[in-house]
Amino acid sequence: MTIDYPSTQAGEEPQLPWCQTPLKHSKALSKAAGYKVYMKLENMQPSGSYKSRGMGNMYLRSLAQLPDPSRARFYCSSGGNAGLAAATAGKMLGCPTTVVVSRRTSELMRNKIRDMDADLHVFGDSLNEADEHMREVLMKSDPGAIYCPPFDHPYVWEGNSTIITEIAQQLPASHPVPDAIVFSVGGGGLFNGIVSGMKAYGWQDVPIIAVETEGAHSLSASLKAGDHVTLPGITSRATSLGATRVSRQTWEYARDGGRSAGLDVRSVVLTDDEALMGCVRLAEDERLLVEDACGVSVATVCDGALRRACPELNEDSLVVVIVCGGLNVTMEMLLEAKAKHMCAAQSKLELKKQQVAIKETPVPALESPTGSSRPSLSSRWSWRWRRTST
Structure with missing residues (x-):
């Protein structure tokens, strides 16, 4: 989907305040996911995001x-x-x-x-x-x-639709249509643009994996309620996804799982901690620094959530994840998140070891002070009955 702009007074094409971004195959994410994962690197835009x-x-x-x-x-x-x-x-x-x-x-x-x-x-x-x-x-x-x-x-949706134009040109000739597209959803501007682009290329059957964080899950809440609802507030740390209500157009596209609009929309919601660990994985595996609003989509691909949402995927499938970017992040934030995650994982492991040890420890039989076993309950009661009757 191309956009035509009027020429400048000098007859030149206007300067575009965005750029074409790479579509990169990730060996590390593919290995973790179990299928081919391609990253659309929107973090390379002039502003750092799509x-x-x-x-x-x-x-x-x-x-x-x-x-x-x-x-x-x-x-x-x-x-x-x-x-x-x-x-x-x-x-x-x-x-x-x-x-x-x-x-x-x-x-x-x-x-x-x-x-x-x-x-x-x-x-x-x-x-x-x-x-x-x-x-x-x-x-x-x-x-x-x-x-x-x-x-x-x-206009915002039209600009965002150019992501699909580029993906269609960048996919390998052996796999010209993706088997799923994964991206984060806030208010729905990216969602609407991607849907517009997919319709232009006839990709309506490609599953759309709409990812949110708990506490900023306005689309998921609407899908569960069967109505266009508004969250009472945003409690997620991923403030870039912090729209209490998705746009009306997003709801019209996504309602009934997209069936009303001829689409296949599937919702995934992860925790803030999972989103941050998605950022950590991307930093360690791909040397890319993104914020949690983006990391939640990476976590969806790698940690089994996408497999549950799309059980039909296999090792030959090709999935595109939109690395939407975002600059509200520092290395210190990610190091702190990783340390917290490792501490929590260690605590869970120690607790599990303690539970196993308790189960495997034999319980000694109770004995009387003289060392003999106590009589059974039935024999004690029968002895008391005989003594009373005499």
């Missing part, structure tokens, strides 16, 4: 419609990665950008957004509060304001 595609397309489409693009200022509310992608696109295209994040966004991510020369505001305790403040206060006083939703907009 968000560069959607936000970049949002900027280009919006600028093409303005009579005077020089007056435009872009506004994006974000948990982190979308805001960083917007700031990066703004810097690459020379467009002023304002990003509003909530107080839950880490100082690490705030500094990365500031480094892209964006005007950063911190407001509220949730993305909804930050977004409302941006639209009702900041944008109302700016006649050149352009609103950039982090995930719920057709």
Whole structure:
């Protein structure tokens, strides 16, 4: 699926604020999973995540419609990665950008957004509060304001659909269609873009493995309820997946397991600790540093969750996992997560050893102070009855 943009005044193609990323076969992940695993390395985008595609397309489409693009200022509310992608696109295209994040966004991510020369505001305790403040206060006083939703907009989905365009061109000729596509789901911007691309290539029968973390599982909760529900709050550490409600388009695609839309959608939910260990595995096996919102998809592929969701996969199957990226991570975070995991695993092992030792220890027979065994219960009661009767 290709996107055509108007030429610049000089007749040149506009600069794209994203890039084509590699599709790499991973021997380590394939060995762990039991089938061929290919990684789409979206962590190599200019902003460090796939968000560069959607936000970049949002900027280009919006600028093409303005009579005077020089007056435009872009506004994006974000948990982190979308805001960083917007700031990066703004810097690459020379467009002023304002990003509003909530107080839950880490100082690490705030500094990365500031480094892209964006005007950063911190407001509220949730993305909804930050977004409302941006639209009702900041944008109302700016006649050149352009609103950039982090995930719920057709321009964002269109940009994200280019992932499938590239995958279709990069897959080996011997296996031109994947047997499953695995990726993380937050608000649904990536989900909608991938579905759009799959429809364009006739891949509707390919299983879509939608992965979330516990506490940010708004899609899974909706599928279980059979209705488009809103989570009461986000409790997961994977704040980049922290949308309490997926977009309406995502729900329309995914409801009934995708059957209503002619798709095959399967939901997987893992814990925060499993997501972090997915990051650790990717760092150790592939030397790639990603945040937990991305690591949860790696954990799904390697630790058996995908096998349970897709029992039809075998050693000849080819699975694509979208390494969506994200810069809210440091090596110190992963080292701490690994140490915690190893400590917990050691504690479980020691507890299991103790339980086995208790089961195998023989229980000695109870004896009287003189060393003789106590009489049976029936004989003691019969002796008492004879004594009373005399």
